[in-house]
Amino acid sequence: MRRTTGRIVLDGIAILIVVVMLFPIYWMVSTALKPGKEILSLTPVWVPTHLTFDNFQSAIHVPFFWNDVVNSLIIVTTTVIVSIVLAFLAAAAVARFGFRGRAAFVVMVIAVQMVPLNALVIPIYLLLDRVGQVDSLIGVIAYYMAVVLPFMIWTLRGFVTNVPVDLEEAAMIDGATRIGAFMRIVFPLVAPGLVATAIFGFIQAWNEYIIAYVLLSTSSKQTLTIWLASFTTQHGTDWGGLMAGATLTALPVVVLFLIVQRYVQGSLTAGAVKG
Amino acid sequence: MGVAGDARGRASSGLHLEAGPWRQALARRALPYALIAPALIVIVAVLGYPLVNLVWISTQKYGFRELIQHQGVFIGLQNFATILTDPQFLYVIRTSLIFTAVNVGLSMFLATLIALLLERVSRPVRILLSAGLVFVWATPVIPAVNLWQWMFDYEFGVVNWLLTRFGAGDYIHHNWFENPVQGFAVITIIVVWGAIPFLALTLYAGLTQVPRELVEAAEIDGARPWQVFRNVTLPIVRPLFIILFSLSTIWDFGVFNQVWVLLNQRPNKDYFLIAVYSFQESFRVSKYGLGAASAVVMVAILAVVSIFYIRETIRLTNEELR
Numbered sequence: 001m002r003r004t005t006g007r008i009v010l011d012g013i014a015i016l017i018v019v020v021m022l023f024p025i026y027w028m029v030s031t032a033l034k035p036g037k038e039i040l041s042l043t044p045v046w047v048p049t050h051l052t053f054d055n056f057q058s059a060i061h062v063p064f065f066w067n068d069v070v071n072s073l074i075i076v077t078t079t080v081i082v083s084i085v086l087a088f089l090a091a092a093a094v095a096r097f098g099f100r101g102r103a104a105f106v107v108m109v110i111a112v113q114m115v116p117l118n119a120l121v122i123p124i125y126l127l128l129d130r131v132g133q134v135d136s137l138i139g140v141i142a143y144y145m146a147v148v149l150p151f152m153i154w155t156l157r158g159f160v161t162n163v164p165v166d167l168e169e170a171a172m173i174d175g176a177t178r179i180g181a182f183m184r185i186v187f188p189l190v191a192p193g194l195v196a197t198a199i200f201g202f203i204q205a206w207n208e209y210i211i212a213y214v215l216l217s218t219s220s221k222q223t224l225t226i227w228l229a230s231f232t233t234q235h236g237t238d239w240g241g242l243m244a245g246a247t248l249t250a251l252p253v254v255v256l257f258l259i260v261q262r263y264v265q266g267s268l269t270a271g272a273v274k275g
Numbered sequence: 276m277g278v279a280g281d282a283r284g285r286a287s288s289g290l291h292l293e294a295g296p297w298r299q300a301l302a303r304r305a306l307p308y309a310l311i312a313p314a315l316i317v318i319v320a321v322l323g324y325p326l327v328n329l330v331w332i333s334t335q336k337y338g339f340r341e342l343i344q345h346q347g348v349f350i351g352l353q354n355f356a357t358i359l360t361d362p363q364f365l366y367v368i369r370t371s372l373i374f375t376a377v378n379v380g381l382s383m384f385l386a387t388l389i390a391l392l393l394e395r396v397s398r399p400v401r402i403l404l405s406a407g408l409v410f411v412w413a414t415p416v417i418p419a420v421n422l423w424q425w426m427f428d429y430e431f432g433v434v435n436w437l438l439t440r441f442g443a444g445d446y447i448h449h450n451w452f453e454n455p456v457q458g459f460a461v462i463t464i465i466v467v468w469g470a471i472p473f474l475a476l477t478l479y480a481g482l483t484q485v486p487r488e489l490v491e492a493a494e495i496d497g498a499r500p501w502q503v504f505r506n507v508t509l510p511i512v513r514p515l516f517i518i519l520f521s522l523s524t525i526w527d528f529g530v531f532n533q534v535w536v537l538l539n540q541r542p543n544k545d546y547f548l549i550a551v552y553s554f555q556e557s558f559r560v561s562k563y564g565l566g567a568a569s570a571v572v573m574v575a576i577l578a579v580v581s582i583f584y585i586r587e588t589i590r591l592t593n594e595e596l597r
Contacts (some may be wrong), residue, residue: 011400014392018407021468025409025414028422044433086314093310105311110588112322114581116529118550119570121558123328124321128336130345146321149314178303207415209532214558225417229536232424239425246418257413 004169017037023179032056032244039240059248062241064219068227075137075212075223076205079144085196087149091156092182096165105242109150117147128215135217142209150203155200160186196263199256206253310312333567338353347564354568363544364552364569369483371528371549374459378527382467383520388473391504393479412472421508423465427451455545462546463534470526474519481515482508514587521584525577549573 030092031039037053038045061064067123124143125134133139163186179257228249231242258260333354335347358364358394362433389408393401426434435446485508493503509516529548534542549569557566 005445006399007395010392010396014396014400014404017389018404021411022407022473024422024426024444025410025466027426028418031425040431042431042436043491086317089310091306097307098308099304099307102307105315107585107589108318110585111438112318114525114577115322115551116525116573116577118320118531118554119329119574120325120527121564122555122567122570123325123332125558126332126342126563127325128329129342133281140397142317142321145317149318153314178575202479203415207417209417209536210554225415227422229417229504230540232539233422237428239428239431240419246421250413250415250418253415254410254413259411260411 003189007046015128028250029247030245031240032247034240036240056248058238058241059244062227062231063165064227065224065245067220068222068224069158070177071137071216071221072206072224075140075144076202078141079148079205080198080201083145083148083152083201084194087152087156087197088194090153091148091160091184094153094157095160096182103121108147113150113154114262119209121210124211125214134215135221137216140212140223144205144214147208147211148204151204152197152201154192156190157199159197163189188261193263196260200259203253203256293298295458307588308485314430316422328572329416330571332563334570335564335567337563337567341564342561348580354564355572358565358568358572360434363547365548367549367552367569368572370459370547374463374530374548375524375528378463378466378470378530379520379523382470382474382523382527385467386478388472388518389475390478390482393475394482405479408472410475411468412476414469416469416532417536419469423461423468424537427461430570449461458546461535462530462537465537466527466530474523477519478512478515478584482514485511514591517583517587518591521580524580525584528577530571 016207029050032055033051033053034045034048035050035054038048090105094102094109124139127140128134128136167185167189168178168181171185172178176184199222207225209225209229212226213229216226217223228245231245332347334349335341336350336352336353337347341347358460382480389404396404396462400535426432429435429448429450438444438446438449451461489507489511490503493507508596530548530552531554534546535549535554538546547555550573551574553569556569557563557564
């Protein structure tokens with residue numbers, strides 16, 4: 001009896017926590033869907049009664065929205081495609097070979113994720129400035145690759161390790177080469193992990209702010225994150241538009257994150273990845 | 276020309292066949308290095324080199340003129356002497372340390388409570404709570420800052436309304452950013468809110484690894500819940516705790532986005548955490564040498580924390596690899 005009452009109390013607390021944690025997100029989305037009168041109301045309108053997409057309309061008509069969406073997509077896609085290939089090669093080496101320097105490489109992969117990016121932005125800016133690559137997407141892509149690579153290597157290492165070596169050895173006995181066995185046996189088995197890792201890299205790069213902010217100064221070259229962060233400064237405070245912009249920026253990430261979260265959860269402690 | 280090339284090609288492939296075993300052994304040895312090389316090159320070139328370069332810049336006078344000439348002037352440790360005697364920088368360091376302690380403490384404390392709660396609630400509620408946490412976790416930082424900015428707006432912010440409505444005093448038209456302590460409270464809410472999901476879910480995953488029998492045995496022996504947690508659960512999840520503690524410290528000590536975007540990219544001096552200060556010195560005032568020096572101080576402090584993190588992670592990994 002006492003146990004059940006206790007559980008009901010705990011359930012109640014848990015539900016309260018959910019409400020408190022999710023309220024800000026609800027408030028963002030509902031504000032985005034409200035007409036201006038309901039947004040700028042002295043008594044909050046808890047549930048929007050006149051749903052409208054006007055705020056989304058005005059958000060996407062803020063200069064450079066589509067431009068910056070395209071930039072973000074170019075930067076992030078290039079980063080992810082190149083990095084996932086490089087990371088997969090390195091992960092295969094770490095998971096399948098014992099070689100001199102392997103431990104050092106693993107430690108480096110972990111340690112490098114701890115380097116605060118905010119500290120590196122100064123030398124990166126100065127170095128790229130010297131070679132005339134400031135305000136170019138290439139510089140940002142190169143940098144993002146280095147940001148997602150360690151995490152990707154680490155996660156993929158886990159996926160490859162989980163495929164039993166016996167499978168590969170069986171294929172090799174049947175006459176496959178080492179690489180052939182790896183590509184035909186291991187690759188299909190880790191493919192879901194590969195996709196999950198790539199998506200996670202996508203999210204990381206999509207969310208990045210400071211590097212893009214420092215390196216990309218021309219409005220037409222900026223990313224969506226920069227667009228959103230400078231929304232208020234450039235246009236006063238159009239809360240409805242800002243919340244619509246925030247919702248649009250967050251939406252693809254949230255969807256992707258919900259898909260991959262459970263695949264990569266295990267390796268997250270070893271990566272400075274914060275969604 | 277074509278013929279010669281062909282012949283050479285054939286010759287080398289012949290050689291390959293003859294020297295098969297030896298070649299293969301060499302290839303097998305070289306293969307892992309060839310596999311890690313591309314990733315390694317990118318990491319070293321894009322992260323390693325700038326890191327060394329950061330230290331180098333911190334020993335230079337590197338201002339606007341040097342930026343144009345692409346050449347700093349070596350001045351030894353003078354930048355460090357300048358910032359370490361600058362009352363503003365000492366304020367920045369102090370603020371950052373307090374901010375980090377409060378944020379890490381709060382996030383870890385609340386996350387632990389939520390993780391313990393997740394263990395104890397009924398199944399549907401557990402699913403609801405985890406789903407809610409994942410949702411918050413998924414929300415990217417810049418949109419998150421914007422939505423909190425709106426929640427704490429002085430005029431139409433819902434927080435002011437709620438506080439006034441529920442009798443916490445008169446918060447109508449209350450500006451949260453006039454007083455830096457209150458401003459930092461808002462920043463803390465944003466940071467902790469964003470950090471809790473990852474910490475709580477990871478801790479919960481760790482807690483499920485604690486063998487049920489151990490807890491039951493302790494309970495049969497008459498241990499109180501707090502004693503069970505302290506003496507049974509905690510030792511088992513300790514490595515995970517250390518990892519999460521160090522990760523949180525590293526994140527919270529480097530907080531930049533939340534301050535910068537929340538205060539519309541023009542934070543006043545009261546809000547300078549170390550990352551903000553270093554950014555401001557470099558990119559607003561064009562004193563790259565001083566900015567780099569303060570970044571070096573930041574990296575040095577974080578390097579100490581990282582050692583704990585790396586050690587525990589390696590330890591956990593070795594267990595995995597067994």
